[in-house]
Amino acid sequence: MxxxxxxxxxxxxxxxxxxxxxxxxxxxxxxxxxxxxxxxRGMDFGGLYTDVGTDTQQPAIRADLxxxxxxxxxxxxxxxxxxxxxxxxxxxxxxxxxxxxYIKMNPDGTSKxxxxxxxxxxxxxxxxxxxxxxxxxxxxxxxxxxxxxDHAYYFNYDWRIDPFVVADExxxxxxxxxxxxxxxxxxxxxxxMGGIMTLAYLTEYGYDRVNRVCFMSSTFCGAQVCSDLxxxxxxxxxxTLYNIANDGTKDIPVxxxxxxxxxxxxxxxxxxxxxxxxxxxxxxxxxxxxxxxxFGGTLSxxxxxxxxxxxxxxxxxxxxxxxxxxxxYPKVQALWAxxxxxxxxxDEMLENGVQIAVVAHYDTPLIPVxxxxxxxxxxxxxxxxxxxxxxxxxxxxTLGDDYVAENPEYLSPDRVVDLSTAILPEYTxxxxxxxxxxxxxxxxxxxxxxxxxxxxxxxxxxxxxxxxPRFMVSGDxxxxxxxx
Ligand SMILES: [Zn+2]
Numbered sequence: 273m274x275x276x277x278x279x280x281x282x283x284x285x286x287x288x289x290x291x292x293x294x295x296x297x298x299x300x301x302x303x304x305x306x307x308x309x310x311x312x313r314g315m316d317f318g319g320l321y322t323d324v325g326t327d328t329q330q331p332a333i334r335a336d337l338x339x340x341x342x343x344x345x346x347x348x349x350x351x352x353x354x355x356x357x358x359x360x361x362x363x364x365x366x367x368x369x370x371x372x373x374y375i376k377m378n379p380d381g382t383s384k385x386x387x388x389x390x391x392x393x394x395x396x397x398x399x400x401x402x403x404x405x406x407x408x409x410x411x412x413x414x415x416x417x418x419x420x421x422d423h424a425y426y427f428n429y430d431w432r433i434d435p436f437v438v439a440d441e442x443x444x445x446x447x448x449x450x451x452x453x454x455x456x457x458x459x460x461x462x463x464x465m466g467g468i469m470t471l472a473y474l475t476e477y478g479y480d481r482v483n484r485v486c487f488m489s490s491t492f493c494g495a496q497v498c499s500d501l502x503x504x505x506x507x508x509x510x511x512t513l514y515n516i517a518n519d520g521t522k523d524i525p526v527x528x529x530x531x532x533x534x535x536x537x538x539x540x541x542x543x544x545x546x547x548x549x550x551x552x553x554x555x556x557x558x559x560x561x562x563x564x565x566x567f568g569g570t571l572s573x574x575x576x577x578x579x580x581x582x583x584x585x586x587x588x589x590x591x592x593x594x595x596x597x598x599x600x601y602p603k604v605q606a607l608w609a610x611x612x613x614x615x616x617x618x619d620e621m622l623e624n625g626v627q628i629a630v631v632a633h634y635d636t637p638l639i640p641v642x643x644x645x646x647x648x649x650x651x652x653x654x655x656x657x658x659x660x661x662x663x664x665x666x667x668x669x670t671l672g673d674d675y676v677a678e679n680p681e682y683l684s685p686d687r688v689v690d691l692s693t694a695i696l697p698e699y700t701x702x703x704x705x706x707x708x709x710x711x712x713x714x715x716x717x718x719x720x721x722x723x724x725x726x727x728x729x730x731x732x733x734x735x736x737x738x739x740x741p742r743f744m745v746s747g748d749x750x751x752x753x754x755x756x
Pocket of ligand 1: 299300301304305306423453455
């Protein structure tokens with residue numbers, strides 16, 4: 273045992289003395305064909321901390337069990353004494369407000385508390401979590417480390433704050449990558465919320481440093497769920513409730529059959545009308561105690577609001593008076609101007625040789641709490657926005673046998689997604705059944721991702737590699753095959 277430990281120790285010493293020398297002496301950016309890769313992650317809801325990097329660092333979202341129990345019991349007792357539901361709902365809203373206290377924002381869109389995200393300034397291979405990554409962004413960065421070694425970097429951020437502030441941090445990361453690797457240009461993979469953050473970076477700092485951008489299940493065209501949240505369009509509809517119950521039980525035939533029975537006996541309608549009554553009656557309280565104080569100043573969410581919902585968000589969160597928000601509103605307007613300039617910026621990038629890919633998924637129901645939840649999606653975000661505004665049938669439906677696509681090549685074989693209306697149809701991949709940010713390590717999808725980030729051809733349109741056609745189908749295990 274001792275001997276083996278000794279040998280291993282000797283090996284480690286030898287390797288650690290040889291490897292850095294090897295890396296330094298061998299790397300020449302002039303001849304190196306590995307383009308540095310930056311993976312910009314999605315929103316890590318539970319990944320914020322107070323006093324980051326200090327001895328007192330704690331998760332920002334913390335459930336104080338004692339506080340929850342005391343409040344809940346108080347609510348139930350008061351409800352029984354007063355024969356009214358109000359105290360109970362109020363205490364639930366208080367509990368929710370309390371759990372979210374440390375992610376609340378000031379009225380000017382800055383953090384109320386000393387809350388932030390953990391940064392990873394070094395090349396990703398220096399962090400064990402990335403070297404051993406499994407799912408989503410962690411699996412993606414692991415695959416990138418294996419492909420391009422110390423040219424792979426990972427960007428994390430506070431998902432609540434102004435995308436233009438995050439853009440400054442992205443720029444600092446990109447410049448550090450350029451300095452450390454010696455390469456002039458990098459490739460960016462931006463996942464989910466990382467889409468709007470990357471758009472802010474490109475808008476503010478341009479694309480001189482960018483060779484390629486891949487928008488992976490991303491928010492570069494906003495998100496209906498945030499649009500509805502800020503515009504107060506919350507609802508629990510029977511169909512969306514059924515969709516998620518049906519999808520969640522599809523592997524358990526007996527329960528799945530029961531779900532169908534429940535649907536026909538109207539149970540989902542009853543549940544939804546009960547929930548609807550509660551939401552209608554208490555919408556102002558929930559708005560004041562939770563929505564407005566937690567998400568009202570979350571600038572990233574404001575940036576994701578759809579153009580047609582802007583007035584609704586002003587009416588709901590700002591009570592129709594943006595002049596009462598002199599610090600927040602100009603930042604919101606700057607984000608909306610960025611969104612309005614997005615298509616022109618992307619066109620300009622393509623004309624100047626930047627390569628772009630958009631990857632979006634469909635066929636998984638959305639969380640049934642907002643008006644847009646009947647849209648098709650990947651379980652988290654809507655295919656309509658992730659695809660750059662393809663025409664997409666509602667979840668569980670098709671565009672119909674009579675539907676005529678402007679360009680038949682852009683219609684998915686199951687007639688659910690038509691890319692004709694998307695902003696970059698030539699560069700967009702549509703994958704049926706894949707999970708949100710589906711980059712799990714060791715899967716077909718991971719191989720596709722590696723190809724997207726490392727392929728060195730001149731042409732980068734969707735389908736240039738026959739292994740990865742524009743329309744693909746994913747298994748639950750992220751196996752991929754052509755959809756035709
Ligand atoms: Zn290199």
